[in-house]
Amino acid sequence: MPDSLANDRHPPARFNAARYCLAENARLRPDKTALVMVGDGTAERLSFGDVERAVRGIAAGLLDLGLEPGDRVMIRMGNEADYVLLYFGALAAGLVALPSSPQLTAGEAAFLMDNSGAAAVVIGGGCTVAPEALGGRLLLDAAAIARMKAGPPLPAYADTAADDPAMLIYTSGTTSRPKGVLHAHRATYGRRPMRDHWLGLTESDVMLHAGTMNWTYTLGVGLSDPWSVGATAVLYNGPRDPAVWPRLIARYGATLFAAVPTLYRQILKYGDLGAQDLSSLRHGCTAGEPLSVELLDAWRQATGKPLYEALGMSEISTYISSGPTIPVRPGSPGKPQPGRRVAILPVEGEPVPLPAGESGLLAVHRTEPALMLGYWNRPEEEAEVMRGDWFVGGDLARLDADGYLWFEGRNNDLMKAMGYRVSPNEVEAVLSDHPSVAEVGVAELPVRADVSVICGFVVLQPDAEPDAEGLLAWCAERLAAYKRPREIRFLDALPRTPNGKVQRKRLAATAAG
Structure with a gap:
């Protein structure tokens, strides 16, 4: 996508993430397929023109309900197209999208509503909200969404600042309750180094992502990144059979496939790769869990395709990776993506970056545009993760003489399960x-x-x-x-x-x- 800011590290001062992903696509390629939502034997296709029209209709509808800029909109839905449209609709309106998992229990969902102070909750896909937990919040269902999509569109995207809040992502922290990670609109722009150097996305790509909508891995790699260059996104909402993914790659001509290492392992075991034509696939991308050398070798031998790993977290998404511009070094997730300011700091003492070969805490500079605004209502935890001008997420690592990172565990006890921090x-x-x-x-x-x-x-x-x-x-x-x-x-x-x-x-x- 032509972009006069392609070489800039930071977005313009006035920046809206939904406009960045959709406006130029709707103008330049309105009839191109933006999203394929695959179900069990079904497929819903939306063009960029369709998506932008629905997103702006939802944005106008949300504001007409009395919601104001900065209000949180909790999305409690399964993997469905309306989840995508609600997410971008909230951003387009200057509201804060709160993606949540349909797997949450009623008690977990109630905690997110209360803790976030959500003004509205959108439900779909069989998800419910207990009436006693709703309080005075607006409750929107599929019928309300349909009316908004068909209603008058928002005349223009909200004139948000790059630092205005855009999304609130809940993730497990060091306490017994999840914590909200608040991101600004600029975070979507800050994904460009991973888009270019891990994914290698271009307008002609078709990205198939195996994740669920509530995950930043899916919302980013599966949607925002492809749309930022005018590529097509394919998502799935059917039975979670590992054998389905090679079939989807072949059926939709996916050029990129993104999943967690566990799923790649399951595909190798149950996917019958030899029965499918994977010639369209350029490479696979993986994050969320460490990629073992054995799995990397097994995938390459079975498919003949590269598998590129990335390391990241909810507070900044991925910032270390291998990829088309960063050769794979088995056992390492790769190098800091070009443009990132990454260092290894001492576990104790002054936050002075350590030389190559020395182990310490992996850190990212506070000027990184993809870095969170902060933790929702937890200033004490924000103080814990900042060391001077550096954000420290708790990963222990070292950088070798060639700049490759070697992960050495965590400085706390957080676990990883299917890519989620628990x-x-x-x-x-x-x-x-x-x-x-x-x-x-x-x-x-x-x-x-x-x-x-x-x-x-x-x-x-x-x-x-x-x-x-x-x-x-x-x-x-x-x-x-x-x-x-x-x-x-x-x-x-x-x-x-x-x-x-x-x-x-x-x-x-x-x-x-």
Whole structure:
């Protein structure tokens, strides 16, 4: 897409993320397919003209309801086209989009509504909101969305500043409750280094993304990045059969495919790659979990296609990667993308970048346009992640002499499950409420060479009987599917430090012993 700002690191002072992704596409290529929403045997196609018309209709409809710039709009829907349109519609209106997962329990959804102070909740795809949790919020359903899409469009995109809030993403933190990561409109522009150097996107590409809508990996890599260059996005809303992805690549001529490493592993095992024509695929992209050398080799041998990894987090998305301009070095997620200001800082002491080869905390400079505005109503946690002019997310790493990053774990106990960050505190809080549980620790449990699952390590109350299935069912009623433990192990005591803190890193070894 022609762009006079292509070489600028920062967006213009007045910048709207929805306008950036849609306005020029609607003007230059209105009839080109922008989105293919694939269901179980169905496919809905929307052109760039269709998308912009619907987005601006939704934007006008939201404002006509009395919502004001900066109000939060919580989206509680499954993978459906209206999720996409609501997300960009909120941005187009100058509102703050709050994507949420349809897997959330009623209690989890109520927490997000209350904590965010959402002014409106949009539901679809079988999702519900408990009437007692709604309070005075607006509740919009499929019929309301249809009316807004058909109504008069917003005359012009909201004249937002680049630093105005645009999206509020909830992610697991170091407490027992998720925390909101607030991003500005500029974050969408700040994705350009990953778009160019990890994904290598061009107007002629077709991006197939395997993620769900509530995830920044999907909203960014699956939608905003392709649309920023006029490419086509393909998303899926059918049964989660690993064998479907090679069929979708072949059917829609996908040139890029994005997923988490776990899904690539499942595709290799169940996908029957040899039965599909994958000639359109240029390369695969993966993030959310570390990519093992074994999986990288297996994918390349099975498909003959490159697989490019990226490292990132909700606060900044991906900023380390391999890609068309950064050769793969097995075992490393790659280098800092060109234009990023990345350093390794000492774990303790002054925030002075360390030389190549020395291990420390991975940090990104505060001037990075993709960096969050901050944590929603948690200034104390913002202070914890800032070291001088550097944002430090807790990853331990080192940069080698060639600039490649080598990941060495985390400086805290956050877990990764299917690409989502999950706080052990949140899972422990749920298990602790069970009447049979006296003490609990939660950590990742390795089940294969490069696969780990969330596990609850439980000390029972006196006279309580071990019932792993009962505890898993208890969690299923209170936690989204991706947060739930997959296994329960019973211990006589939890490993603790001399000060009494649970040593989560020793839990798996204690259970094995």
